[in-house]
Amino acid sequence: MKSAASGLSQDDSQETGAPQIRDAIRDAIVERRLSPGTKLSESDVGNLFNVSRTLARAALQALSYEGLVSVEKNRGAFVAYPSPDEARQIFAARRLVEPGILREAAARITPSDIQHLKQLLLEEGRLMGERGQTARRAEIKASGDFHLTLAAISGNAIMQRFMEELVARSSLVIALYGQSTVSSCGHAEHGDIIEAIESRELDRACHLMLHHIAHIEADLDLRERKSLGLKEAFEL
Amino acid sequence: MKSAASGLSQDDSQETGAPQIRDAIRDAIVERRLSPGTKLSESDVGNLFNVSRTLARAALQALSYEGLVSVEKNRGAFVAYPSPDEARQIFAARRLVEPGILREAAARITPSDIQHLKQLLLEEGRLMGERGQTARRAEIKASGDFHLTLAAISGNAIMQRFMEELVARSSLVIALYGQSTVSSCGHAEHGDIIEAIESRELDRACHLMLHHIAHIEADLDLRERKSLGLKEAFEL
DNA sequence: TCATGCATGATTGTATACGATTTTCTGCAC
DNA sequence: GTGCAGAAAATCGTATACAATCATGCATGA
Numbered sequence: 205m206k207s208a209a210s211g212l213s214q215d216d217s218q219e220t221g222a223p224q225i226r227d228a229i230r231d232a233i234v235e236r237r238l239s240p241g242t243k244l245s246e247s248d249v250g251n252l253f254n255v256s257r258t259l260a261r262a263a264l265q266a267l268s269y270e271g272l273v274s275v276e277k278n279r280g281a282f283v284a285y286p287s288p289d290e291a292r293q294i295f296a297a298r299r300l301v302e303p304g305i306l307r308e309a310a311a312r313i314t315p316s317d318i319q320h321l322k323q324l325l326l327e328e329g330r331l332m333g334e335r336g337q338t339a340r341r342a343e344i345k346a347s348g349d350f351h352l353t354l355a356a357i358s359g360n361a362i363m364q365r366f367m368e369e370l371v372a373r374s375s376l377v378i379a380l381y382g383q384s385t386v387s388s389c390g391h392a393e394h395g396d397i398i399e400a401i402e403s404r405e406l407d408r409a410c411h412l413m414l415h416h417i418a419h420i421e422a423d424l425d426l427r428e429r430k431s432l433g434l435k436e437a438f439e440l
Numbered sequence: 441m442k443s444a445a446s447g448l449s450q451d452d453s454q455e456t457g458a459p460q461i462r463d464a465i466r467d468a469i470v471e472r473r474l475s476p477g478t479k480l481s482e483s484d485v486g487n488l489f490n491v492s493r494t495l496a497r498a499a500l501q502a503l504s505y506e507g508l509v510s511v512e513k514n515r516g517a518f519v520a521y522p523s524p525d526e527a528r529q530i531f532a533a534r535r536l537v538e539p540g541i542l543r544e545a546a547a548r549i550t551p552s553d554i555q556h557l558k559q560l561l562l563e564e565g566r567l568m569g570e571r572g573q574t575a576r577r578a579e580i581k582a583s584g585d586f587h588l589t590l591a592a593i594s595g596n597a598i599m600q601r602f603m604e605e606l607v608a609r610s611s612l613v614i615a616l617y618g619q620s621t622v623s624s625c626g627h628a629e630h631g632d633i634i635e636a637i638e639s640r641e642l643d644r645a646c647h648l649m650l651h652h653i654a655h656i657e658a659d660l661d662l663r664e665r666k667s668l669g670l671k672e673a674f675e676l
Numbered sequence: 677t678c679a680t681g682c683a684t685g686a687t688t689g690t691a692t693a694c695g696a697t698t699t700t701c702t703g704c705a706c
Numbered sequence: 707g708t709g710c711a712g713a714a715a716a717t718c719g720t721a722t723a724c725a726a727t728c729a730t731g732c733a734t735g736a
Contacts, residue, residue, distance in 0.1 A: 300540035
């Protein structure tokens, strides 16, 4: 049987052209290899990926639609530097939509979906134990995947896409303003939410979700971080 | 005092380049001058607006991000032809987010905002009385503006943008599947919602909003309509 | 010394050119 | 007349070229 969450597994491996560049830069942003404010020159991006400025520009344009990159006319593209107010709006949006997504997902969830969620939870826990930058980045990604998987299970492609944008921008905000080690408490909360869903305690699950988002937001602090540089971030 | 709804008034008049083309095509789609399935060739769009394919392509790309245009690799761009399932997802998304937006808006609403909403209501009623294509199109637009204004009042730019996308796509769906004359009952419902907000009956306002959306959706005939697609009509 | 203006370089904005893919047309065989 | 193969046309994908705009630094003068 085909799980509803299978929508997450896209064939990203064989894609080419602008989408590939877009995804590569997005990953770099979400995983903090590129810091907010970093300039993304069209020429540099094109040279890095061995394509023309045309494709580089298309990729940057796409990322600007997702709110991860801000393009300023005649000045260039920069990794988005969300203001504290933007950060609040992002989390307000998540508080607004995630309970609803949770309810939809709970109504359609299958045993294999629950299995998938628990798998993610284990992975998350494993990464939490490790040290270092890479583990930290993977942890951010895993934490986001929990929410994205719920959106996928909900079966609404539109809400799923919206959540992808919100989660990505959240990562950017956490990278900018997060003070403690990301969502260390989030892991346990994810487990609680799954548990509540499994036992059909919908109201409690929504309540937990709202608290979870509030906890992430409460961990934010307004502090500036400096950039890495485009080349270093992509050196293989 | 500056109303929260002032975010709606953007300087669309002086914009140039791809954004102008994008907005022009979007208006044409939302106002039903362009029918779903219509091919939007890059060359044709470029010639129409006296720009190169580069800008035409950028505009079409932007519209594809909004879900109003679907681009098929090596085949071209077409006005989106939302499937019945997509239509349901769009309205499911609206049911999911609009009550939350309504609550946010109610918490921040000012007397001048209420004035603005009532103004929209009057305009809507005026258009309802008229006959003809143009009045019908304007009515769709005015009906959408009510929801967009609420989103603007909520003060969350992210939700506002999302609502803009949902409303635009809703217009597309209504154009495709709507059977009666749009939201003739919607006008009264808009008034009821404003009234409920004004008297601080939040729960009732949300309830009305959900019913309102359900009514619009109930007016849809989610079966196939042969209004367009010359080829499909004769070749299938 | 500091402010101002201009020249120069770098970067983006837009258009055009060329190659790849798809679609359509044509013509021949059956 | 039907069906298929190959050519021709149209359209998209990508790269490159040129124009416009912005940033930088130096010269100049108060």
